[in-house]
Amino acid sequence: MLSTTALRELIVQPGIIVAPGAYDCLTAKIIQQSGFPAVYMTGAGTSVARYGFPDLALASMTEMISNAADITASVKIPVIADADTGYGGLLNVGRTVRKYEQSGVAAIHIEDQEFPKRCGHLEDKRVIPAKDMIPKIKEAVQSRTDRDFLIIVRTDALAVTGWDDTMDRCNRYIDAGADVLFVEALRSSEEAQRAVESLSVPLLYNFVETGKSPLLSASELEEIGFKIVIFPASSLLLVTATIQKLMGELKEKGTTLGMIDQMVSLQECFELVGLSEMLSVDAKYQ
Numbered sequence: 001m002l003s004t005t006a007l008r009e010l011i012v013q014p015g016i017i018v019a020p021g022a023y024d025c026l027t028a029k030i031i032q033q034s035g036f037p038a039v040y041m042t043g044a045g046t047s048v049a050r051y052g053f054p055d056l057a058l059a060s061m062t063e064m065i066s067n068a069a070d071i072t073a074s075v076k077i078p079v080i081a082d083a084d085t086g087y088g089g090l091l092n093v094g095r096t097v098r099k100y101e102q103s104g105v106a107a108i109h110i111e112d113q114e115f116p117k118r119c120g121h122l123e124d125k126r127v128i129p130a131k132d133m134i135p136k137i138k139e140a141v142q143s144r145t146d147r148d149f150l151i152i153v154r155t156d157a158l159a160v161t162g163w164d165d166t167m168d169r170c171n172r173y174i175d176a177g178a179d180v181l182f183v184e185a186l187r188s189s190e191e192a193q194r195a196v197e198s199l200s201v202p203l204l205y206n207f208v209e210t211g212k213s214p215l216l217s218a219s220e221l222e223e224i225g226f227k228i229v230i231f232p233a234s235s236l237l238l239v240t241a242t243i244q245k246l247m248g249e250l251k252e253k254g255t256t257l258g259m260i261d262q263m264v265s266l267q268e269c270f271e272l273v274g275l276s277e278m279l280s281v282d283a284k285y286q
Contacts, residue, residue: 004148007078007106010037011150011180011202016222021232023049023067025074029272032075039075041068041105042232043082044119049236057116061087061096069103074273078106080152080230085117086110086136093136094143097151107150109182109204110140112157112169120156120184121211127157130169134176141177152204154182159212163191167198174201180228185212192216193224202227209237 010017019038022028023045031039044055046067051059061083068081081100086093093110100108111117112133114126133153140151153173157166170181182204186192192214196203205226207215211233221229242262250256267275 002146002148003072003076003078003104003106004146004150007038007080007150008148010078011227016218016226017228018218019080019228019230021045021230021235022071023236025070026273027235028071028075028079032077033272036077038078038080038106038228039071040230040232041071041079041081042230042236043084044232045236046082055119055122057084057118061092061099065099065103068100068105072104079104080107080109080150080228081105082232083108083110085113085115086140088115090135090139093139097140097143097149098145101144101146101149106148107152107180109152109154109180110136111154111182111184117156120154120206121208121213123159125156125160127155127160130165130172133169134172137173137176137178150179151177152180152182153178154184154204156184158183158187158191159185163194167195170195170199174199180204182206186214187212189214189216189220189224192221192226196225204228204230207231208233 017038018036019040020031020036021040021042022031023042028039043064046064047053047055047059050067051063053059068079072079083096083100086096112127114128118125137153155166155169157169166183170183173181178201180202181199183195184206186195203226205221206213207229209215218229246256246259249258
C-alpha cells in the first residue's frame, strides 16, 4: 500500500494519529519500531540538527526535501513533512508539492506566514492576507498527482490577528481545498475545543514542550476531537539536553564511564538500523 493511501485511511479510521517528530533517519526508525503509525519530519529539527540554524526559514526547499527523502526511505510508515510557506509564490508552491510528493512523503503542511517565516511559537510573526494564501492552497491541491497526498494547511494568524480572523481564514482555506487544518499555537484547551467545534475538516495539534500551547495528552486531544497530534521537538530537546550533559561529564572527568549505563550498546545501535538483516543478505553470497 502506498504511504499516501495508508495515511488517508488512518484519517478516516477511528482514533487519533500520533506522529512523533524526526529530524534524521535514526530518530524515524526508532519511532517506527516503537509502534507509532506515522512520522513527522520536523522543519525546526531539520534546521537545527542537520544544518545548525534556528527555525527562521534558513533551510531551503532543496535541503528540506533532501531530509524528507532520506527519512521516507528509512521507514515503512507514512511521513508528514513540514513545507514551511511553500517556498515562494504560486509556481514555487506547485513545484514544492511535486518535489515533496516525489520524495515519498504522504503529506505536507504549508503555512500563511510571510517569508521569511519563523517558528510558530516565537514572537513577532507576520501573516500574509488570506486572499493571497487561498491561491497557494488551490495550486497545492491542483499540483499533486496522487489524490491521497494530503495538503495540510497551517495558519499562524491566532497570535497576529486574533480568533475571529483565524476562524474566517480556516473556513476559507477549507473552501480552497485544505484536507486538514493546523491552527498553530492554540492558547488553551478551551480554544482547542472551539477550533474543533468550528471547523469541518480534521485538525492537527502541535504539542511543543515549552511552547505556547497547553500540553494536552493524545487521549485528551482525541476526546476533544483532534485527528492528528505531532510532537516535533520532543526528541530534539531531550537529545540536546543529554548531549550537553554528556559533554559536561567528559570535559570535567575525561571519561564517559559515569554515563555508560544510560547508553545503548554499539550492537544495539546498529540493530536499530538493520544490522542483522543486512548481514543476512551479505551471508547469502558467501
